[in-house]
Amino acid sequence: MRKACCILAVTACVFVAAGEIVCRLIDALGDSQALAAEGEAVDLAALNYNDDKPLPRRRTPGEFRILTFGDSYCCGTVKPQYTLQGAASRSLAEAGARTRLVNFGEPGSSFAHYRKALAHWSGRVEADGLMVVVFLGNDPQETAWDAADPDQPVNAVLRACPVSVANDRKRLTAPPHRFGLRLIDYTTALADFVLAGAYVETGAPEPFSPLYAPLPPERYLRQTANFAVAGEAARCGELSKGWQALAELGRDLERLGRQRRIPTAVVLAPPEVAARPGLWREAAAFSGGQIERYDPWLAGRMARAVLGQAAPEVAVLDLTPAFVCAAGRGDMLYPPREIHWNVAGNRLAGEAVARFVGRQWLGLPEAALPGGDACLAAAAPPLDEAPVNACLLAAGQVDGGKALAANCPACRVQ
Known part of the structure; x- marks a missing residue:
């Protein structure tokens, strides 16, 4: 039983570590690819410019x-x-x-x-x-x-903003840094997106x-x-x-x-x-x-x-x-x-x-x-x-x- 628990714990740690690495890679690669603008067009929405x-x-x-x-x-x-x-x-x-x-x-x-x-x-x-x-x-x-x-x-500043300045939509690619693990940040942001809706009520007229x-x-x-x-x-x-x-x-x-x-x-x-x-x-x-x-x-x-x-x-x-x-x-x-x-x-x-x-x-x-x-x-x-x-x-x-x-x-x- 103890051996099974240890295996389960190690497996969970491996999955969490892998998920954390993936999330941090998404942070780094997403930003660098959008900024590099090597395709035919610049994705202004991905960069959260007000355009x-x-x-x-x-x-x-x-x-x-x-x-x-x-x-x-x-x-x-x-x-x-x-x-x-x-x-x-x-x-x-x-x-x-x-x-x-x-x-x-x-x-x-x-x-x-x-x-x-x-x-x-x-x-x-x-x-x-x-x-x-x-x-x-x-x-x-x-x-x-x-x-x-x-x-x-x-x-x-704009890339780190969790809300689109152009249309108030939540940005799943930029979840707030609320927890020690980006995996939890991404998971929480996704849950909020699904349960509370895709847009933020900013209160701005x-x-x-x-x-x-x-x-x-x-x-x-x-x-x-x-x-x-x-x-x-x-x-x-x-x-x-x-x-x-x-x-x-x-x-x-x-x-x-x-x-x-x-x-x-x-x-x-x-x-x-x-x-x-x-x-x-x-x-x-x-x-x-x-x-x-x-x-x-x-x-x-x-x-x-x-x-x-x-x-x-x-x-x-x-x-x-x-x-x-x-x-x-x-x-x-x-x-x-x-x-x-x-x-x-x-x-x-x-x-x-x-x-x-x-x-x-x-x-x-x-x-x-x-x-x-x-x-x-x-x-x-x-x-x-x-x-x-x-x-x-x-x-x-x-x-x-x-x-x-x-x-x-x-x-x-x-």
């Missing part, structure tokens, strides 16, 4: 394809058709220009990750243009404050995705105060490392554009605090800051100046004027206590991008340009060069040992 259309690796005849990169602002917290990419593609299609903006946005990423994703996907997927969405609220800060892990692999996450009031105001740092002239030196990282990103984009003979661009996305002065007053009161210390235009002008010096061939589209204009007329572009755009915000950003692409990259006549919103023509107020030059000097040697403020024509561009 629900098949993506052939070769260009589609008659279609202008743009690969877009960035963090959660690029990815979006709404379903695919309501994202910046979805809105821009529709606007261009209505103007008679068949265009697809592919969404390679990754939440929880920053400059180092954008560069990795650019190198990875531009080497595997043919494109007619490359575009990076830079969030002015935290991209410079995250790098300067070492808040983003530069060693994070491409698409790590339509058309938001599982990434929609309103913050408690105090945390929201604390986050808002952090988002304002790039617009505070007194803290420019603190963000030197972040502006250096933006310069490196720009140089990567410029090099890729030259190699592939395609246009490249950076889209500057403003935080809500830049568009809504009342929010800054709340955040300043909460954090004990001075209201006058924040300049909503400084972050965008700094980014444009850095890119103008480091990568002059990369086009820059700053969305701040359009968002300030739209918020000023009463448009709600962000959900309450949520730091990302709602449908209206994504639509405004998408139409601005579509208008930029139509004019700059597709050469559409002015009368045929998409986007009829009057705020798309909004401009920044007259530029005072002194704060920008002072900020550039404080940021230090960010371009091959030369201070950017010296001989920087881009600093004068609004």
Whole structure:
């Protein structure tokens, strides 16, 4: 009897060990195969990108394809058709220009990750243009404050998410790490899928995705105060490392554009605090800051100046004027206590991008340009060069040992 029990125990251990090995191989091989994209198409659903259309690796005849990169602002917290990419593609299609903006946005990423994703996907997927969405609220800060892990692999956050950001479906290929054994994780996830259904009730209102996450009031105001740092002239030196990282990103984009003979661009996305002065007053009161210390235009002008010096061939589209204009007329572009755009915000950003692409990259006549919103023509107020030059000097040697403020024509561009 004892011998039989021992044999049974050993057999069970062998089966568990074998099952654990298989599950861990599924984890490793599934990720590597999807990322390798060696077939005719990239399985965006398997990688959990917020893009629900098949993506052939070769260009589609008659279609202008743009690969877009960035963090959660690029990815979006709404379903695919309501994202910046979805809105821009529709606007261009209505103007008679068949265009697809592919969404390679990754939440929880920053400059180092954008560069990795650019190198990875531009080497595997043919494109007619490359575009990076830079969030002015935290991209410079995250790098300067070492808040983003530069060693994070491409698409790590989305691949690990157990729920599809595109359709709320449970992902059996990415069960949560709840137990010590992946075999138990997979078994539990399968049981939940069968017994509780294939979809998750996220509680997010339509058309938001599982990434929609309103913050408690105090945390929201604390986050808002952090988002304002790039617009505070007194803290420019603190963000030197972040502006250096933006310069490196720009140089990567410029090099890729030259190699592939395609246009490249950076889209500057403003935080809500830049568009809504009342929010800054709340955040300043909460954090004990001075209201006058924040300049909503400084972050965008700094980014444009850095890119103008480091990568002059990369086009820059700053969305701040359009968002300030739209918020000023009463448009709600962000959900309450949520730091990302709602449908209206994504639509405004998408139409601005579509208008930029139509004019700059597709050469559409002015009368045929998409986007009829009057705020798309909004401009920044007259530029005072002194704060920008002072900020550039404080940021230090960010371009091959030369201070950017010296001989920087881009600093004068609004």
